Amino acid sequence: MSDALQFLMSGLVVGSIYGLIGVGFTCIYNVTGIVNFAQGDFAMVGAMSAIALNVAGVPLWLAILLAIVITSVVAVLIERTAIQPVRGDVMRGIIVTIGVGVVLQGLAAIIWGTDAQPMPAFSGEKLIHLLGATVMPQSLWVIGIGILAMGGLDLLFRRTYLGQMFRACAMNPFAARLVGMKVETMSLVGFVMSGALGAIAGIVVAPIALTQYDSGLQLGIKGFVACIVGGFGGPVGAALGGLVLGVLEAFSAGYVSSGYKNAIAFALLLGFLLFRPGGLLGDYDRVRA
Amino acid sequence: MMRWRILALAAAALLACAATGNGYIISLLVVIGLQALPAMGLALIAGFTGQISLGHAAFYGLGAYGAALIGRWLGVPAWVDIALSTAMVALLAWAIGWLVFRLKGHYLAMATLAFGIIVQICFTEMHGVTGGQDGLTGIPPLSLFGLTFRSDAAMLAVVWLVAIAAILAAQNLVASPTGLAMRAIAENEVTARSVGNDVQSIKRLIMMVSGAFCALGGGLYAHYIGYLSPGPFDVGFSIKLLLMVAIGGFADVWGVLLGVIFITLIGELLKPLGAYDIVAYGTLLVVSVIYCPNGLLRGMAALVARARRTAIAGSTR
Numbered sequence: 008m009s010d011a012l013q014f015l016m017s018g019l020v021v022g023s024i025y026g027l028i029g030v031g032f033t034c035i036y037n038v039t040g041i042v043n044f045a046q047g048d049f050a051m052v053g054a055m056s057a058i059a060l061n062v063a064g065v066p067l068w069l070a071i072l073l074a075i076v077i078t079s080v081v082a083v084l085i086e087r088t089a090i091q092p093v094r095g096d097v098m099r100g101i102i103v104t105i106g107v108g109v110v111l112q113g114l115a116a117i118i119w120g121t122d123a124q125p126m127p128a129f130s131g132e133k134l135i136h137l138l139g140a141t142v143m144p145q146s147l148w149v150i151g152i153g154i155l156a157m158g159g160l161d162l163l164f165r166r167t168y169l170g171q172m173f174r175a176c177a178m179n180p181f182a183a184r185l186v187g188m189k190v191e192t193m194s195l196v197g198f199v200m201s202g203a204l205g206a207i208a209g210i211v212v213a214p215i216a217l218t219q220y221d222s223g224l225q226l227g228i229k230g231f232v233a234c235i236v237g238g239f240g241g242p243v244g245a246a247l248g249g250l251v252l253g254v255l256e257a258f259s260a261g262y263v264s265s266g267y268k269n270a271i272a273f274a275l276l277l278g279f280l281l282f283r284p285g286g287l288l289g290d291y292d293r294v295r296a
Numbered sequence: 297m298m299r300w301r302i303l304a305l306a307a308a309a310l311l312a313c314a315a316t317g318n319g320y321i322i323s324l325l326v327v328i329g330l331q332a333l334p335a336m337g338l339a340l341i342a343g344f345t346g347q348i349s350l351g352h353a354a355f356y357g358l359g360a361y362g363a364a365l366i367g368r369w370l371g372v373p374a375w376v377d378i379a380l381s382t383a384m385v386a387l388l389a390w391a392i393g394w395l396v397f398r399l400k401g402h403y404l405a406m407a408t409l410a411f412g413i414i415v416q417i418c419f420t421e422m423h424g425v426t427g428g429q430d431g432l433t434g435i436p437p438l439s440l441f442g443l444t445f446r447s448d449a450a451m452l453a454v455v456w457l458v459a460i461a462a463i464l465a466a467q468n469l470v471a472s473p474t475g476l477a478m479r480a481i482a483e484n485e486v487t488a489r490s491v492g493n494d495v496q497s498i499k500r501l502i503m504m505v506s507g508a509f510c511a512l513g514g515g516l517y518a519h520y521i522g523y524l525s526p527g528p529f530d531v532g533f534s535i536k537l538l539l540m541v542a543i544g545g546f547a548d549v550w551g552v553l554l555g556v557i558f559i560t561l562i563g564e565l566l567k568p569l570g571a572y573d574i575v576a577y578g579t580l581l582v583v584s585v586i587y588c589p590n591g592l593l594r595g596m597a598a599l600v601a602r603a604r605r606t607a608i609a610g611s612t613r
Contacts, residue, residue, distance in 0.1 A: 042402045092586045097401045098348050102542050102585050105535055109578030117572065224531075228413075231406060270417040273410040280407045281395055 009139035014257040016137075020146045020215070022253020023153030027208035028230025029237065029245035030160060031201035036234075037177035038190070038197040041090060041100040045108035046205055047227025051220065052111060053078040053206025054213040055119050058126045067127065075206045081111075082202025086195055094194075108223065115220035123217035126210075145214045152211050153246065156204065160242040173197070232276045238287050247287055251275075302550055303460065310456055314449060322448045324560065326520060329455035332556045333513030335540040336459075336466050336549070337506035342538065343546035344470055345502050346482030347397065348405045350534050351412030352510055357419060357529030358385050359511025360518040361426055364435045374438045378515030382508050389507025393500035400485075412534050419526035431525030438519040451520050458516065462509055467549045469505065478502060479547065539581055545591020554593055 028046055035043045057074035061067055089107050093099045128145045135142045164170040175183045176193040184190055208226070209218065216222075229252065230245075237248025252272055260268040313321050334356045342348050362381030367374060396407045419426050426432060438445045438454060445451050469475055477498050480488035489495045518524055536559060544555025562580065566573035588595025 036402075042405075089582050089586065097405075098342065098346070098546075099542075099585050099589070101348065101350075101402070101405055102538060103582050105538075106578045106581035106585065110575055110582065113572070113575035113578060117575065228409070232410075235403070235406060264421070266421040267417065270414045270421070273414050273417075276410045277395075277407060277414075280399055280403055280410070284399060284403060 010261065011258075012138060012140040014261040015254060016140050016142055016146065018254030018257030019250060020149045020253070021256060022233075022250035023149050023246075024208050024212045024226070024249070025229045025233040025252050026237075026246040026249025027153055027156060027204055027211075028226055029233035029249055030157065030242045031204040031208070032231055032234050033241065033245055034197045034201040034204065038173065038180075038194045039090060039094050039100075040097075041094065041104065042231065043090075043201065044101060044104040044227060045085070045111060045223070046201065046230060047225065048108045048111040048115075048223035049078050049082060049202050049205025050209030050212075050226050051115060051218060051223035052081055052209070054126065054209035054218040054222075055115055055124070055220070057206075057210050058124050058213065058218065059119060061126065067129070071210055074210060075203050078206035079199045079202040082198040082205075083195060086198040090194075090198070091191075108227070112220050112223065119220065121220055123219040125217055126213035128214040129211075143215065145211075149211045149215070152207065153249075156207060157242045157246040160200075160204075164241065169196070229272070232272060235276060235284075236279050236287060238285055244287065251287070303464075306460070306553075310452070314452055319448065322452055324564065326448055326452050326455050328557055328560050329452070329459045330513050330517050330520065331537075331540070331560065332459045332553055333462055333516075334510040335537050335544075335552050335556045336462055337509030337513075338537045339541045339544065339546070339549070339552040340466060340469070340478075340509070341499075341502050341506040343541050343544075343548070343552070344475065344482060345478040345499060347499055347503075348401075348538075349408040349506075350405050350531065350538065351408035351410075351415070352506070352537050353529045353531065353533035354412040354415035355385055355389060355507045355510035356514040356517070356533070357415060357526070358388065359514025360524055360529070361419065361432070361514075362511065363515035364432050364518045364524055365425065367436065373440075374436060374519050375440055378438075378512065378519070381515050382511040385511035385514075386504045386508040389510075390500050390504040392507075393503030397496055397499045397503070409531065409534075412531055416526055416530050419529060426524075426526070429525065431523055433523050435518050435522045435524065437522065438516070451516075455516055455520070458512065462512065463549055463553065466509075470547075470549060474498065474501070482547070542581070542585050543592045545588075545594055548591055548594075551591045551593055555591070558592065 028050060031046050031049065032042060035041060035046070053074050056077045057070045060070035060073055065073065085107055089103050090100075093103050128143070129148050130144045133144065135144060135147070162170075164174060172183070172188050173193055173196070175186075176188060176190050180190045183193075208230075230249070233249035233252050234245050235248065236251055237244030237246070252275065255275060256268050256272050259271040263271065310325065313325055334352055337355070338349060338352045359378075359381050362384055363374075363377045366372065366380050367377035370377070372380070392411060396404060396411070399407055420428055422428070438451070440454075443450075445454055470478070477488060477493045480491070480493060481495055481498060485495055540555035540559050541552055542555070543558055544552035562577065563573075566576055569576060584592050584595065
């Protein structure tokens with residue numbers, strides 16, 4: 008039983024990260040119609056720049072804030088130079104964002120080297136015992152920040168003027184333009200948000216898992232799986248999908264084999280794509296061939 | 297006429313390279329020929345039919361492992377095991393098509409990516425069959441009519457004969473009525489269906505042909521290298537194939553061959569740059585996909601034509 012609880016805890020932690028990455032995908036997809044395959048690399052850039060700043064003597068909290076800003080700026084640069092020209096073209100969008108991810112990885116390897124780098128935990132390493140499971144304090148940070156970010160985004164989308172404009176552009180960019188919204192600006196806002204979210208995801212998980220120049224790809228793919236499982240659309244779906252994926256992975260690593268854990272995650276993805284492509288919360292019609 | 301001229305040109309270039317007797321150049325040419333097969337397969341489905349796939353490395357890998365294992369288990373000659381494994385992968389590709397072509401766009405990309413990752417994990421984890429990370433060793437070289445193709449030069453001839461045959465086959469397919477239907481699907485699926493094309497079965501058929509091309513390349517690769525490990529069949533290779541198709545201009549048979557040559561040579565040329573090679577590679581990819589939507593070659597040609605026009609305009613003024 009305590010095994011199961013332990014797996015559940017680690018699943019929830021990993022799942023929160025996948026959810027955070029996943030919601031970054033939706034921020035971009037909803038406005039530009041492009042799935043950003045470099046999303047995971049935003050997490051890597053965020054974590055690596057926070058670590059580098061911290062090592063250079065900047066206090067941790069300031070390093071984290073600066074890293075989030077840096078990543079958002081990187082996201083804006085990418086949007087302006089690479090995404091604008093291919094907006095709406097699925098195949099070229101995929102190839103361009105993969106290329107952007109490759110460039111980010113290469114630059115990270117040049118700037119920060121290819122070694123995996125650790126980051127100090129936010130509040131010490133003292134283990135917490137909870138109902139027979141052992142939990143690192145950082146895990147609670149991950150879950151807490153995950154909940155805060157998702158809840159905040161959900162409120163932003165549903166309750167604020169900016170969120171309404173955002174949703175309008177996602178539903179029907181043409182109509183949004185007709186009533187005077189600047190879809191291009193919204194696309195920029197989407198990239199800023201997704202860069203910031205990616206950076207946050209990368210930074211909160213950095214003390215648990217080492218970060219290196221190529222950690223982004225795996226994270227990105229898993230985040231996208233979370234999106235699909237949850238139903239492409241809102242923060243709640245992405246969070247739910249991330250948790251389902253994370254818990255399933257932890258249990259299959261624990262009870263089946265850690266080698267096959269990714270295969271099981273992707274089998275889940277295939278299952279969802281084929282039998283319930285709208286995800287847990289979404290609708291089916293927009294993905295059907 | 298055009299086709300024979302290109303063919304003669306390609307053959308002459310190959311012979312010229314082979315005649316140099318430089319081992320490095322010859323092995324590079326064999327690699328290009330081997331990768332041309334899966335790239336052409338991917339071009340048929342992604343370029344001409346407009347259905348993206350991020351899992352084609354899996355078909356290549358299944359062809360390679362399939363050929364090696366069938367040869368080992370049944371004790372049949374190399375060409376028989378390549379043929380058998382190609383047939384099996386073609387069937388599998390058809391079945392995969394039946395599953396994944398319910399989806400489109402990003403969802404299709406993700407489904408094929410998932411397929412590719414699952415297959416690669418199986419290569420790594422099924423130690424009893426594939427040897428896991430240690431790989432399969434001792435795959436015999438290709439032999440035909442009592443001749444054994446041990447040297448690179450001999451493989452060069454075999455691989456390129458197969459590759460050129462495949463390219464010509466692809467060209468014929470594209471020029472056939474099915475080929476027109478493929479392009480119609482790529483342009484607009486609803487329209488294609490409305491004029492009476494059975495869109496889904498055409499997609500499945502092309503997926504099957506595409507899988508067969510990949511498996512053929514994989515089988516030849518297995519018997520050329522003589523050793524298989526899961527590494528070369530990862531998502532990275534699927535992406536590389538897509539780059540070759542993109543650089544080649546998506547729906548352009550000979551362009552794709554140039555894409556294969558270009559990506560392979562760029563990989564070799566950028567090696568001395570050290571860590572910067574991957575940055576240059578990615579930048580090139582992004583720039584060429586954004587600014588040369590019809591492939592690098594046509595993009596360059598358009599640029600040259602534009603430069604000439606401005607030059608002429610300048611001189612007559």
